[in-house]
Amino acid sequence: MNPVLVEAYRGKAVESAHRGALAVVDADGDVVLALGDTQRPIFPRSAVKVLQALPLLASGAAAALQLTDEELALACASHNGEPAHVATAAGMLAKAGVDMRVLECGAHWPYREAFQREMAARGQTPSALHNNCSGKHAGFICLACRMAGDQPLFDYAKGYVKAEHPVMREVTHALQTATGWDLSTAPQGIDGCSIPTFGIPLQHLARAFARVGTGVGLSDGHARAGQRLRQAVAKAPFMVGGTDRFDTRVMQRLGERVFCKVGAEGVYCAALPGRGLGVALKIDDGNNARAAEVVMAALIEAYVTLDDGEADWMRALSNVCLRNWNGIAVGALQASAELRRAATPLSA
Amino acid sequence: MNPVLVEAYRGKAVESAHRGALAVVDADGDVVLALGDTQRPIFPRSAVKVLQALPLLASGAAAALQLTDEELALACASHNGEPAHVATAAGMLAKAGVDMRVLECGAHWPYREAFQREMAARGQTPSALHNNCSGKHAGFICLACRMAGDQPLFDYAKGYVKAEHPVMREVTHALQTATGWDLSTAPQGIDGCSIPTFGIPLQHLARAFARVGTGVGLSDGHARAGQRLRQAVAKAPFMVGGTDRFDTRVMQRLGERVFCKVGAEGVYCAALPGRGLGVALKIDDGNNARAAEVVMAALIEAYVTLDDGEADWMRALSNVCLRNWNGIAVGALQASAELRRAATPLSA
Numbered sequence A, B: 001m002n003p004v005l006v007e008a009y010r011g012k013a014v015e016s017a018h019r020g021a022l023a024v025v026d027a028d029g030d031v032v033l034a035l036g037d038t039q040r041p042i043f044p045r046s047a048v049k050v051l052q053a054l055p056l057l058a059s060g061a062a063a064a065l066q067l068t069d070e071e072l073a074l075a076c077a078s079h080n081g082e083p084a085h086v087a088t089a090a091g092m093l094a095k096a097g098v099d100m101r102v103l104e105c106g107a108h109w110p111y112r113e114a115f116q117r118e119m120a121a122r123g124q125t126p127s128a129l130h131n132n133c134s135g136k137h138a139g140f141i142c143l144a145c146r147m148a149g150d151q152p153l154f155d156y157a158k159g160y161v162k163a164e165h166p167v168m169r170e171v172t173h174a175l176q177t178a179t180g181w182d183l184s185t186a187p188q189g190i191d192g193c194s195i196p197t198f199g200i201p202l203q204h205l206a207r208a209f210a211r212v213g214t215g216v217g218l219s220d221g222h223a224r225a226g227q228r229l230r231q232a233v234a235k236a237p238f239m240v241g242g243t244d245r246f247d248t249r250v251m252q253r254l255g256e257r258v259f260c261k262v263g264a265e266g267v268y269c270a271a272l273p274g275r276g277l278g279v280a281l282k283i284d285d286g287n288n289a290r291a292a293e294v295v296m297a298a299l300i301e302a303y304v305t306l307d308d309g310e311a312d313w314m315r316a317l318s319n320v321c322l323r324n325w326n327g328i329a330v331g332a333l334q335a336s337a338e339l340r341r342a343a344t345p346l347s348a
Helices: A044-052 A054-058 A070-075 A083-095 A113-121 A134-147 A153-157 A164-180 A200-212 A218-237 A246-257 A288-303 A309-319 A338-344 B045-052 B054-059 B067-073 B083-095 B115-120 B134-147 B153-157 B166-179 B201-214 B221-233 B246-257 B287-302 B308-318 B337-342
Strands: A004-010 A013-026 A031-035 A186-189 A197-198 A259-263 A267-272 A277-283 A319-323 A329-335 B005-011 B013-026 B031-035 B188-189 B196-198 B259-263 B269-274 B277-283 B319-323 B331-336
Touching: A004 A277, A004 A288, A004 A319, A004 A338, A013 A200, A013 A288, A013 B201, A031 A200, A031 A259, A031 A338, A044 A054, A044 A134, A044 A164, A044 A200, A044 A218, A044 A259, A044 A267, A054 A070, A054 A164, A054 A218, A070 A083, A070 A218, A083 A134, A083 A309, A113 B115, A134 A153, A134 A164, A164 A197, A164 A200, A164 A218, A164 A259, A186 A288, A186 B331, A197 A288, A197 B013, A200 A218, A200 A259, A200 A267, A200 A277, A218 A246, A218 A259, A246 A259, A246 A288, A246 A309, A259 A288, A267 A288, A277 A288, A288 A329, A288 A338, A309 A319, A329 B188, B005 B277, B005 B287, B005 B319, B005 B337, B013 B201, B013 B287, B031 B201, B031 B337, B045 B054, B045 B134, B045 B166, B045 B201, B045 B221, B045 B259, B045 B269, B054 B067, B054 B166, B054 B221, B067 B083, B067 B221, B083 B134, B115 B277, B134 B153, B134 B166, B166 B196, B166 B201, B166 B221, B201 B259, B201 B269, B201 B277, B201 B319, B221 B259, B246 B259, B246 B308, B259 B287, B269 B287, B277 B287, B287 B331, B287 B337, B308 B319
Parallel strands: none
Antiparallel strands: A004 A013, A004 A329, A013 A031, A013 A277, A186 A197, A259 A267, A267 A277, A319 A329, B005 B013, B005 B331, B013 B031, B013 B277, B188 B196, B259 B269, B269 B277, B319 B331
């Protein structure tokens, strides 16, 4: 039974609670903190986009196409589908010599309601470029451009979301080597954007992120790729999420000290290079916005060196005031006492 | 520890799960089924709007203002803020001789994104009439109209959302007598629409709904009021929710055999008059759309007499296919085996 990690208060009573598991490990896989079942394979979903983007760099595709910080950050993103995200994804495809017709991720309205309303007010409807994964897919297409040789890219890329396509095999291989987990026998599902997702234990995911933060345990090519991607996101954090998004806000504030990334169904992963740590967590019930983010904020408070202003700022993300439609404070989201007790700072 | 009631599959693996508690009782309070902790007070939120509307009928206000089925159903609703809901709420206020300036529920965009986009495309912004609780509040105002005597209604109604206002005292008294739970010592919070919400155990909530379904254990006035409200919702189920909403769909299909009502944070209550039962459930993590609804569907399958077509139709609500942005079936939401085992039909 996984412990309660986040409690939602209404008045003085706990109204709802979120259980989950988490692992904080170093690049050798030594466990700094484990709560709940960290051995059960979980689907990491979009939290591992940075690992799936390693071949984009390691293959030389990013250099050949002169991808910018913004474009590399978008390759790791679950973005809001704001105009800058859409334009950047389109620009990546243009560098590869194709357009959005090559994308196989499907279209959806931006998750943030305000952006849906803005688009609707302009008479727009969403395309595959608005899909929160369009940057990852554009990265796959840039990789495909490198791998296609003399073949026309539209032909070569066709079916790139399938597990057996050479592009996806390369992406899956990077995920396997970074996590050290045999994906050929792992539980397998289809992700929201139609690529395969594999069940991987939290401890292995956390170690992969410690590796991305330190380079330890990765090939030279993947180590350089991980560093380059982290730096790109730190320089262009808007691209990895967007307006009001947790990942964007945290990395705008803390820069290269944190690389964190949300995944669907309550998953979060992070590299905390300062202490060479990797983090992976999963909320049992799949809640992202009010559970996984609160846990990640509490872990950043515990494991990243922060000044007082930064610590106060993070605390507002792990202890969130809830207001009703009249703006009246009615409750709070809080990291649980059990989580706070367990996640004591390393220096304490 | 509450049991798992709903599992979310991706491929063949359980990706996420929802725990919770539920009670099915008769009007005498005899327990037909209890899973998890049904003694702990939980905030029922909007699930008890029908109980909060009993004074609207019992006071004679509804008759004096000649409220229609649509208006009575809206008084029990958490609606979509669609044009018909907004117009009906405005009509109730007009019958009381006031307008939306009297409402103290606050404004919010409709929860359903499609309706937000439609409004944005028309250049509209939401008012208090769009608040999902506007019908309940309009009902409070109609009750206030009856109670105000010679005082101007705008003056009399001012502060009606506060616990100490005569209108809210009347509403809270109805809630207390129906549930048989002492609200003066119960945990108290402020609801999304600013009225008080009280912590009440699931067993007491379930008994209150058995009483509303049968009239047993209620005063004559409240018994008649409960029957009238159930009939109104059965005749105008669109008003209680709206397009594609679970409550609306179920009552459109099953009529007076079910009165079910969602509440925020994973709460559901129902009256199943055929067998004189009441139902109350709460999902620990607060998830409504994919957890509380699935549990309620499974309970309706178990405790309501359905023909084969109805049973198949309900099964699609308790065993829901999940599709991704390309329309590919990627998983399912399912009532857990533990829930299915426990909720065996009474006739079995």
